[in-house]
Amino acid sequence: MSVERRAVDESLSVTTLPHAVYEAMRESILAQREPPGATVTEKAVADRFGVARPTAKAALERLVAEGLLRRSTHKTARVPQLDRDDIVDLYANRAVIEEAALRLLAASASAPADAIDAQRVIVSAAASDAEGADTGSLARADIAFHRALVEAQPSPRLARLHALLMGEIELCIGQVLAHRLLALDDVIAQHQGILDAVAQGDAERAGHLTRAHIEGARDRLLGYFDAQRDAPPAARGGERGVDG
Amino acid sequence: MSVERRAVDESLSVTTLPHAVYEAMRESILAQREPPGATVTEKAVADRFGVARPTAKAALERLVAEGLLRRSTHKTARVPQLDRDDIVDLYANRAVIEEAALRLLAASASAPADAIDAQRVIVSAAASDAEGADTGSLARADIAFHRALVEAQPSPRLARLHALLMGEIELCIGQVLAHRLLALDDVIAQHQGILDAVAQGDAERAGHLTRAHIEGARDRLLGYFDAQRDAPPAARGGERGVDG
DNA sequence: GCCGACTCTAGTGTCTGACAATGCTGTTAG
DNA sequence: CTAACAGCATTGTCAGACACTAGAGTCGGC
Numbered sequence: 001m002s003v004e005r006r007a008v009d010e011s012l013s014v015t016t017l018p019h020a021v022y023e024a025m026r027e028s029i030l031a032q033r034e035p036p037g038a039t040v041t042e043k044a045v046a047d048r049f050g051v052a053r054p055t056a057k058a059a060l061e062r063l064v065a066e067g068l069l070r071r072s073t074h075k076t077a078r079v080p081q082l083d084r085d086d087i088v089d090l091y092a093n094r095a096v097i098e099e100a101a102l103r104l105l106a107a108s109a110s111a112p113a114d115a116i117d118a119q120r121v122i123v124s125a126a127a128s129d130a131e132g133a134d135t136g137s138l139a140r141a142d143i144a145f146h147r148a149l150v151e152a153q154p155s156p157r158l159a160r161l162h163a164l165l166m167g168e169i170e171l172c173i174g175q176v177l178a179h180r181l182l183a184l185d186d187v188i189a190q191h192q193g194i195l196d197a198v199a200q201g202d203a204e205r206a207g208h209l210t211r212a213h214i215e216g217a218r219d220r221l222l223g224y225f226d227a228q229r230d231a232p233p234a235a236r237g238g239e240r241g242v243d244g
Numbered sequence: 245m246s247v248e249r250r251a252v253d254e255s256l257s258v259t260t261l262p263h264a265v266y267e268a269m270r271e272s273i274l275a276q277r278e279p280p281g282a283t284v285t286e287k288a289v290a291d292r293f294g295v296a297r298p299t300a301k302a303a304l305e306r307l308v309a310e311g312l313l314r315r316s317t318h319k320t321a322r323v324p325q326l327d328r329d330d331i332v333d334l335y336a337n338r339a340v341i342e343e344a345a346l347r348l349l350a351a352s353a354s355a356p357a358d359a360i361d362a363q364r365v366i367v368s369a370a371a372s373d374a375e376g377a378d379t380g381s382l383a384r385a386d387i388a389f390h391r392a393l394v395e396a397q398p399s400p401r402l403a404r405l406h407a408l409l410m411g412e413i414e415l416c417i418g419q420v421l422a423h424r425l426l427a428l429d430d431v432i433a434q435h436q437g438i439l440d441a442v443a444q445g446d447a448e449r450a451g452h453l454t455r456a457h458i459e460g461a462r463d464r465l466l467g468y469f470d471a472q473r474d475a476p477p478a479a480r481g482g483e484r485g486v487d488g
Numbered sequence: 489g490c491c492g493a494c495t496c497t498a499g500t501g502t503c504t505g506a507c508a509a510t511g512c513t514g515t516t517a518g
Numbered sequence: 519c520t521a522a523c524a525g526c527a528t529t530g531t532c533a534g535a536c537a538c539t540a541g542a543g544t545c546g547g548c
Contacts, residue, residue, distance in 0.1 A: 016317060017531065041499065052532045054298065057500085061302075065309060067401075073260065074500055074539050093401045096344040100337075157311075157337050157412075161405050168401075261502065285528065296503050301529085318510050318529055494545080501538075509530075516523080 021049050021059035029068050029079055030170050031136070036081040040069060067168040082172050084225060090168055091218035095211050097162050098150060102194065102203075102210040105153040109201030112152030118145035119191050126184045138184075139173055145191055149198070176225050183220070190216070265293050265303035273312050273323055274414050275380070280325040284313060311412040326416050328469060334412055335462035339455050341406045342394060346438065346447075346454040349397040353445030356396030362389035363435050370428045382428075383417055389435055393442070420469050427464070434460070 025045060028034055045056035060077055063069040071077035082090075105112075121141045143166065150162045190213040197206035269289060272278055289300035304321055307313040315321035326334075349356075365385045387410065394406045434457045441450035 043499075052534095053500095054533095055531070058305075071500095075541095076499065089399050089401055093344075093399060093405065096340065096402075097405075100340040155333050155337060157333055157409065158340075161337065161341075161408065164405065164408070165401065287528075296505095297529095298504095299502070315529095320511090320528065489548100491548080492546090495543090497540105497542085499538105499540085501536105503535080503537100505534095506532085507530100508532100510528085512527080513525085514523105515525100516521100518519100518521085 017051060018055050018058035018062070021045065021051060021056060022062045024049065025059055025063060026066075026068060026167070029063070030167075030174055032174050034079045036079050036175055038079050039076045040079065041076050066164065068171055080171070082168070082175055084222065086168075087172055087176070087218065087221055087225060090165065090172055091214055091221070094162075094165050094169060095214045095218075097158065097165060098146065098214060099207045099211045101150040101153045101155075101158050101162060102198065103207040104155060104158070104203075105149060106198045106201055106203040106206035108154070109199065111195045111199045112148050114148035115145055115152065115195065118142075118148055119188070119195065122184070122191070123188055126188060139170075142187065143170060143173075149194070173221065176221050176228065186216070187213075261295060262299050262302035262306070265289065265295060265300060266306045268293065269303055269307060270310075270312060270411070273307070274411075274418050276418050278323045280323050280419055282323050283320045284323065285320050310408065312415055324415070326412070326419055328466065330412075331416055331420070331462065331465055331469060334409065334416055335458055335465070338406075338409050338413060339458045339462075341402065341409060342390065342458060343451040343455045345394040345397045345399075345402050345406060346442065347451040348399060348402070348447075349393060350442045350445055350447040350450035352396075352398070353443065355439045355443045356392050358392035359389055359396065359439065362386075362392055363432070363439065366428070366435070367432055370432060383414075386431065387414060387417075393438070417465065420465050420472065430460070431457075 025040075034040060040060065042053050042056045042060060045051075045060060046053045049056070060069060060071075064071055064077060067080070069077040070080045080086075118141050122138065122145065125138055125141065147162070147166065151159050153159065190209065194206055194209045194213065197209055269284075278284060284304065286297050286300045286304060289295075289304060290297045293300070304313060304315075308315055308321060311324070313321040314324045324330075362385050366382065366389065369382055369385065391406075391410065395403050397403065434453065438450055438453045438457065441453055
């Protein structure tokens with residue numbers, strides 16, 4: 001009965017149309033192609049992808065459930081504009097979930113291959129830093145690292161809770177444009193520390209390091225958020241408004 | 245911007261049809277009117293409530309998202325049969341979330357009125373124990389207590405995560421038929437302890453007591469689950485297979 | 489000149505009805 | 519007794535339609 005349990009719930013069902021629309025819209029929102037505050041009507045989505053409105057509706061509902069869109073009854077969905085409180089809240093929750101996940105993972109005393117791969121990507125990106133490795137893909141690799149860790153941990157429900165948060169977290173990172181802000185060397189060292197703790201089965205340390213890592217990320221994000229508030233949207237042109 | 249934030253997301257929108265169907269089905273499942281393992285087709289739901297199939301479909305999708313039903317593409321939804329691992333996993337996650345929530349709540353140093361009310365209900369039920377106060381309503385009051393605490397805490401996202409778990413938790417309680425198993429006096433004392441810690445703003449103690457309380461509940465549930473495994477489903481006929 | 493009620497449009501909630509594609513089941517042939 | 523096959527049940531998706539709600543702009547009254 002538990003043999004047919006699959007952690008992946010959607011990877012294989014690429015065949016379903018609403019899911020494809022959902023993924024495309026999700027990507028679009030996370031990439032800021034839909035600016036914060038923009039309205040997203042069902043009809044617009046339907047026309048854009050050439051699907052029926054119910055199909056678009058289903059996709060939008062999933063996005064709303066995930067927090068990537070907000071709407072109330074009879075009102076048009078909008079891309080949320082996350083404020084400072086949202087960032088704090090998001091990262092507080094993420095810290096709770098991910099700390100718990102890493103403790104569980106450390107109990108198995110083996111670091112997942114996916115996470116190690118993601119870490120490798122970040123490391124090599126840091127090496128060829130000159131070329132820069134577009135900021136977005138770096139942020140993605142970072143997210144992939146964390147996701148891999150959480151999904152390797154034994155509780156499927158915990159992974160689900162984490163996934164629910166990570167959508168908004170990604171959106172949040174995108175909106176603050178903090179990709180470049182990553183202090184790469186620090187991040188790499190912290191990731192490695194977590195991997196080591198996991199490999200050694202030190203749940204306490206893994207949990208602690210994870211929380212510290214997330215809180216650090218939050219603070220960087222907040223710092224950038226506050227700086228951006230002063231420097232009006234003009235700063236959005238130059239990617240390097242703040243140097244590391 | 246945060247003025248229009250509403251904790252209640254569905255209480256007022258009773259007007260939407262899929263939501264009504266969703267609630268009715270949810271109730272039906274939690275009350276074991278749909279036995280574990282039973283199939284729930286879209287058409288059956290549509291006919292049962294006299295709505296169109298897409299409406300029923302939307303309701304089922306919400307239930308699936310919440311974990312109260314399971315299905316994969318092109319397969320009929322089924323009421324999940326939670327096993328021992330599910331109980332352990334569910335309560336582990338619940339402990340993580342609720343401990344975090346209670347810590348946050350304690351920071352405000354004020355116990356929410358709803359929780360106090362729920363506690364009062366349980367206390368008065370314990371007083372008139374003879375009549376018994378049907379087991380289900382007692383379990384509901386207990387859930388209401390916890391829900392009230394979590395929803396009073398400032399993070400809306402944490403409340404969402406908690407709500408996501410509580411559906412399955414309720415299902416789980418229902419399936420194990422552990423209502424009567426509640427050691428009422430202990431539960432009341434533990435609840436009161438949590439309320440006191442919150443009122444005193446002692447986050448550490450509130451979190452700790454909450455975790456202990458949940459772990460205790462889990463152990464009671466597991467004990468009953470294991471006992472039930474030996475005593476075959478015959479016990480399901482009589483509601484009082486095991487006396488308090 | 490300002491405020492309130494009204495209309496009008498856009499957008500969502502919901503339904504009917506239908507067809508295609510897939511999974512499951514019962515049956516039959518080897 | 520096993521395996522392939524056919525039929526049925528169920529889901530995925532669509533089109534088109536109507537009712538209802540919310541918001542914006544306009545008009546009349548004060």
